[in-house]
Amino acid sequence: MTSRMLELSGVHAYYGKSHVLHGIDMEVRPGEIVSLLGRNGVGRSTLAKAVMGQVQAEGGIRFQGAEILGRKTYEIARLGIGYVPENREIFADLTVHQNLLLGMKGGATRQGRWTLDDMHQLFPRLRERADTPAGVLSGGEQQMLTLCRTLIGDPDLVIIDEPTEGLAPKVVEQVGQFLQEVKKRGVSILLIEQKLSIALDISERLYLMGHGIIVFSGTPADLKANDAIRKEWLEV
Amino acid sequence: MDFVVITLLNSVAYGLLLFMLSSGLTLIFSMMGVLNFAHASFYMLGAYFAYQISTWSGFWLGLLLAPLLVGGVGMLVEWHGLRHVRRFGHVAELLFTFGLAIVFEELVPLIWGKASVPYAVPAQLEGALFSLHGAAFPIYKGFMMAMSLGMLAALYGVLTRTRIGLIIQASLTKPDMVEALGHNVPRITMLLFGGGTALAGLAGVIGGNAFVTEPSMAASVGFIVFVIVVVGGLGSLGGAFLASLLIGALQTFSVTLDVTLQQVLTLIGLSLPADTNLARVSLVQLGPVLPYLLMVAILILRPRGLMGVRES
Numbered sequence: 102m103t104s105r106m107l108e109l110s111g112v113h114a115y116y117g118k119s120h121v122l123h124g125i126d127m128e129v130r131p132g133e134i135v136s137l138l139g140r141n142g143v144g145r146s147t148l149a150k151a152v153m154g155q156v157q158a159e160g161g162i163r164f165q166g167a168e169i170l171g172r173k174t175y176e177i178a179r180l181g182i183g184y185v186p187e188n189r190e191i192f193a194d195l196t197v198h199q200n201l202l203l204g205m206k207g208g209a210t211r212q213g214r215w216t217l218d219d220m221h222q223l224f225p226r227l228r229e230r231a232d233t234p235a236g237v238l239s240g241g242e243q244q245m246l247t248l249c250r251t252l253i254g255d256p257d258l259v260i261i262d263e264p265t266e267g268l269a270p271k272v273v274e275q276v277g278q279f280l281q282e283v284k285k286r287g288v289s290i291l292l293i294e295q296k297l298s299i300a301l302d303i304s305e306r307l308y309l310m311g312h313g314i315i316v317f318s319g320t321p322a323d324l325k326a327n328d329a330i331r332k333e334w335l336e337v
Numbered sequence: 338m339d340f341v342v343i344t345l346l347n348s349v350a351y352g353l354l355l356f357m358l359s360s361g362l363t364l365i366f367s368m369m370g371v372l373n374f375a376h377a378s379f380y381m382l383g384a385y386f387a388y389q390i391s392t393w394s395g396f397w398l399g400l401l402l403a404p405l406l407v408g409g410v411g412m413l414v415e416w417h418g419l420r421h422v423r424r425f426g427h428v429a430e431l432l433f434t435f436g437l438a439i440v441f442e443e444l445v446p447l448i449w450g451k452a453s454v455p456y457a458v459p460a461q462l463e464g465a466l467f468s469l470h471g472a473a474f475p476i477y478k479g480f481m482m483a484m485s486l487g488m489l490a491a492l493y494g495v496l497t498r499t500r501i502g503l504i505i506q507a508s509l510t511k512p513d514m515v516e517a518l519g520h521n522v523p524r525i526t527m528l529l530f531g532g533g534t535a536l537a538g539l540a541g542v543i544g545g546n547a548f549v550t551e552p553s554m555a556a557s558v559g560f561i562v563f564v565i566v567v568v569g570g571l572g573s574l575g576g577a578f579l580a581s582l583l584i585g586a587l588q589t590f591s592v593t594l595d596v597t598l599q600q601v602l603t604l605i606g607l608s609l610p611a612d613t614n615l616a617r618v619s620l621v622q623l624g625p626v627l628p629y630l631l632m633v634a635i636l637i638l639r640p641r642g643l644m645g646v647r648e649s
């Protein structure tokens with residue numbers, strides 16, 4: 102076991118000829134919540150896709166010490182990375198219960214950190230609405246569903262892309278609390294956000310991204326103290 | 338009236354056979370986003386494989402083995418061909434399946450000859466199941482119906498009641514997400530392609546002897562199946578089902594009804610100029626064109642098909 106859950110070194114990523122990531126170095130340690138922040142279009146989602154093997158990439162991406170760049174997406178997921186993409190990507194025509202079932206990986210041998218009952222206890226709505234098509238849930242409910250769907254596969258690291266987008270402030274707060282609960286069970290989190298919102302309160306460390314490179318990394322206190330960086334790379 | 342009942346049954350038997358083809362095509366289209374031009378070639382392969390096996394050990398073994406063999410060929414095609422072409426985009430995939438259809442059409446006569454082969458209905462299934470005042474309904478058509486219905490019930494059961502079915506359903510809309518949840522989507526894609534082509538193969542096994550087993554059978558059925566998926570709506574299983582029965586009825590009735598175009602038009606109060614060729618045209622002559630007319634009409638009036646959701 103290394104002291105790195107996830108480690109990127111010199112990662113470049115491309116959509117065809119368009120070069121989107123220009124040499125990214127970053128890391129997530131076991132048990133940490135790390136946030137990746139930046140404006141629209143700087144390449145945060147692309148970084149998540151590079152880790153998941155969904156976009157053409159070069160450089161080094163190591164998960165728990167093993168090189169994963171070049172491996173298939175389902176293999177990366179089976180190694181223990183959970184991915185909650187932006188827009189949630191629920192299966193709208195399938196029921197809430199079926200969505201959760203799809204999170205379970207085939208052939209799992211050990212008892213995971215999470216059971217269906219845990220999920221139902223944390224979010225009674227998921228039990229009440231078990232047989233409803235997931236597409237009719239509210240935005241906040243869908244976000245919880247997709248988080249639970251990923252957790253039920255028992256990942257050691259979850260990458261969550263903009264979970265608070267389009268949610269009411271109260272629901273955003275709930276998401277933040279839930280992520281802390283997740284962390285308590287020993288799951289590391291890479292949280293991708295556009296604004297500071299919950300990131301400042303719950304992260305151990307933060308990275309700021311600008312046009313395919315990391316422009317700042319440090320603790321929430323460091324970032325709070327640095328007005329110039331915040332103005333240049335975050336606030337519009 | 339009895340004649341109408343028999344023709345209706347015939348058209349349902351044919352429609353269900355068409356649905357065995359169009360359902361596989363639809364599932365494959367939903368998952369891969371590409372229309373498989375070679376789909377009907379697997380129908381032809383099914384018929385020829387079954388014929389070949391039947392010359393060695395009879396119809397029943399062919400019924401069992403031919404669809405499996407065709408599904409195997411389908412999986413090989415997906416795993417070693419289509420998969421590698423995919424990264425060059427949909428147009429490349431389309432051209433690949435188009436080329437494949439031509440390859441099959443050229444290979445089959447090399448092996449089995451240009452003329453039709455004597456692939457016959459087994460003796461046990463010959464004869465009439467029942468007859469209504471002289472109009473007979475063949476046992477074999479009943480057998481075709483039973484096979485299609487059984488197969489489709491099994492397909493439905495697998496899709497809705499099993500874990501792999503759930504994963505397939507999810508993959509039809511969001512394959513990337515399903516794979517990110519740790520499911521081996523490449524393998525599922527191959528299995529689905531194999532399943533879809535095996536269904537086409539089975540349709541060939543039971544359709545090849547009901548109709549004719551010849552090298553042009555892929556092309557003739559292929560166009561009809563395309564009409565079905567367009568009329569039903571690309572990617573919609575329900576639409577494919579409806580359209581299969583509709584086109585099955587359209588084709589069956591038009592070749593059996595002995596009426597002229599003029600007689601049909603009279604029903605809606607129209608008349609054609611007398612003493613012209615058009616006035617003498619019979620429905621039998623018009624039959625082959627009707628599905629395509631329907632397709633053109635649907636494309637103009639309702640481009641996404643009867644039950645399609647996708648704007649293309």
Ligand SMILES: Nc1ncnc2c1ncn2[C@@H]1O[C@H](COP(=O)(O)OP(=O)(O)OP(=O)(O)O)[C@@H](O)[C@H]1O
Pocket residue numbers: 116119121139140141142143144145146147148187295
């Ligand atoms: N599939 C794609 N093909 C080509 N270019 C893409 C594709 N997806 C994203 N891009 C481009 O890559 C750049 C980074 O996109 P990315 O989605 O990673 O940004 P982001 O930081 O997640 O921002 P946001 O989520 O707010 O859009 C953008 O310029 C975008 O236009």
Ligand SMILES: [Mg+2]
Pocket residue numbers: 145146147187262
């Ligand atoms: Mg994004």
